[in-house]
Each structure stands twice: as C-alpha cells, then as structure tokens.
Amino acid sequence: MRKASLLLWIAMMLLAASCVPTNKITYLQESKSQVVDSLSYVRKLPAPYRLQVGDVLTINIRTAVDEESIAPMFSIAGGATADDGSGNPYYTGYNVDTRGEIRMPELGKIKVLGLTTDEVRMKLENKINSEYLKEVAQLYITVKLAGLRYTMVGEVSGTGQKVIFRDQVNVIEAIADGGGVPVTGDLTKVKIVRSYPDGVRTHIVDVTDLDIVYSPYYYIQPNDMIVVDPLPQKALGTGTTGLSSFTTVLSILTALTTAVLLITR
Structure with missing residues (x-):
C-alpha cells in the first residue's frame, strides 16, 4: 500500500x-489585478531608426527638369534606384560601409551613419540642388531601408534571418512572420539582442503581457536578434x-x- x-x-x-500553463503561451494577456479596456494604445511612436554599418538603402531620384539626363546620373547601373522591389537589394542597393558612408555615382561618398532615412533624403536633395541644378527644381527623392532584417533563434518554429518589407514591425509580428513559437517556448522572457554604436545589449520582454505595447522594445530594429528560450517542460521531455x-x-x-x-x- x-x-x-x-x-x-x-x-x-x-x-x-x-x-x-496557458499563461506561458498566450500572447497579450490583460492584467488580472485591474480592469482595462480591451483596446490599448501605444503611448508614443518609436524613435526613428538611425543607420548603422551594414545597412542597405534603396534610393530613388527623380526630377521634373530634364529627368532623362539628370536622374540616371545618380543611379547604379541596372536600375538599382528603382523602388519596385526587383532584384536583390544587397547587390543593387547602397551599403553603409565601415566608415558609415555610401557611394553614389557622381555624388561620391555620402556620410549617412547615425542619420535617419529622412535626414539622408534631405542631405541628398540639398547636395543635388546646390551642385547639379541651376535653379530649384521639383526634385523627388525616396530613401528606404532595403527591408527590415532580423534573426530568430532558439525555441522557434523557423530559425535564421528573416526580412520584412515594412518600415515598422513589432516583436509579435516578427515572431509570427518567422514561423511562431511552439508551446515549449518561453514567451515571458523573450530576448532581443540589439546593436548600438557602443556595443551590443540584450533586452528582455514579456510578450504574454498586454503592457508590452508600452515597452521601448516593442518595435524591433534592423539587425535585431530574437532569442526564445525553452520552457522547463521541454527539458523534461x-x-x-x-x-x-x-x-x-x-x-x-x-x-x-x-x-x-x-x-x-
């Protein structure tokens, strides 16, 4: 007995x-201690992303003044500046080198490290208007990152580097686009490994908590690494x-x- x-x-x-437990595998759970509205709003927009070494830009330049002879001057052969998603942007875009510069036909080296895409656009507009156009013309320039690249590793359905062709992606969208997390993955301690000018830092977020929308790390940045650890149940097998x-x-x-x-x- x-x-x-x-x-x-x-x-x-x-x-x-x-x-x-279900609270370990359920996204965006509302607080048990206080009643909140089912709709939650992010308190502020994320700070604009500032370019780092290794980023790839797509740049499209157009002008209403003699467009056929002016705009192609600043384009890489093969239509690299076309903003139509064709071709591999790694080969057709503008890479930010180790000096924080991009090289463009006619314009030469342009310092872009630490700038936002809007600041790069304004810098190009000023340079082209002052050096190549005799009068202020209708100059149209678009500057975008060639996709938001990030890496997923750990207890996830699909590991490796992912690319989303959007300007803004939150961590839950990134996880979903990367294949999601199985029930053996710990959603309460998702690590975001992020590069900064002074080094690499690791931030931990809880994607099961609705308050994550207020976190400064809710939106991922280019070159982020998302790491999901397994739950103890995975080790028990x-x-x-x-x-x-x-x-x-x-x-x-x-x-x-x-x-x-x-x-x-």
Whole structure:
C-alpha cells in the first residue's frame, strides 16, 4: 500500500511538472489585478531608426527638369534606384560601409551613419540642388531601408534571418512572420539582442503581457536578434500537450510498477 502511494505521488508530480500553463503561451494577456479596456494604445511612436554599418538603402531620384539626363546620373547601373522591389537589394542597393558612408555615382561618398532615412533624403536633395541644378527644381527623392532584417533563434518554429518589407514591425509580428513559437517556448522572457554604436545589449520582454505595447522594445530594429528560450517542460521531455504528457507519465508509472514488482518478488 505504501509503495502504491509512493508511485501515485511520483506520477502526480511528473504530470504536474509536465503541464504547460496557458499563461506561458498566450500572447497579450490583460492584467488580472485591474480592469482595462480591451483596446490599448501605444503611448508614443518609436524613435526613428538611425543607420548603422551594414545597412542597405534603396534610393530613388527623380526630377521634373530634364529627368532623362539628370536622374540616371545618380543611379547604379541596372536600375538599382528603382523602388519596385526587383532584384536583390544587397547587390543593387547602397551599403553603409565601415566608415558609415555610401557611394553614389557622381555624388561620391555620402556620410549617412547615425542619420535617419529622412535626414539622408534631405542631405541628398540639398547636395543635388546646390551642385547639379541651376535653379530649384521639383526634385523627388525616396530613401528606404532595403527591408527590415532580423534573426530568430532558439525555441522557434523557423530559425535564421528573416526580412520584412515594412518600415515598422513589432516583436509579435516578427515572431509570427518567422514561423511562431511552439508551446515549449518561453514567451515571458523573450530576448532581443540589439546593436548600438557602443556595443551590443540584450533586452528582455514579456510578450504574454498586454503592457508590452508600452515597452521601448516593442518595435524591433534592423539587425535585431530574437532569442526564445525553452520552457522547463521541454527539458523534461514529457510532451507538449496534456494527452502526450499523460501518456508519457503513464508509461513511466507502468515501468516503475513493473520494476517494483520484479524487485519485491
């Protein structure tokens, strides 16, 4: 009787340890302590991204004055400045080199490190207007990042580098676009590894908490790395669902019972 109770106690402990609580795998949960509106608003827009070494820009230059002879002067051969998504931007775009500069036909080296895309656009407009156009013309320049690149590793459905062709992406959208996180992934401690001019820092966010929308790390930046650690249940290897956990525990209990019976005999 005592042995049976011991086996039952062990089985209950294994079953309890193998269960993944829903609050660990549910995104954007509202606070249990206070009633909040189902709609939540971000308090402020994220700060504009400032260019770093390794970024790739797509630049499109057009002008209403003699466009056929002026605009192509500043374009890489092969239509690199076309903002139509064609071609690989790594080869057709403008790479920010280790000096923080891009090289453009006719314009030469342009310092862009630490600037926003809007600041780069204004810098190009001023340079072209002052050096190549005799009078102020209708100059149209667009400067964009060639996709928002980030990397996903850890307990995720799809690891590797991802690219989203949008200007603004939050961490939940990035995780979803990267394939999502299985139930064995810990959503309460998602790491965002981010590069800064003075080095690399790691930030931890809880994507199960609705208040993440107020976090300064809610929106990812180019070259971010998203790391998801596994839950302890993954290390136990007892299954990802209640049924699989029960089946595993039952198998362990059966093996223990058989071993005890053999030993006592």
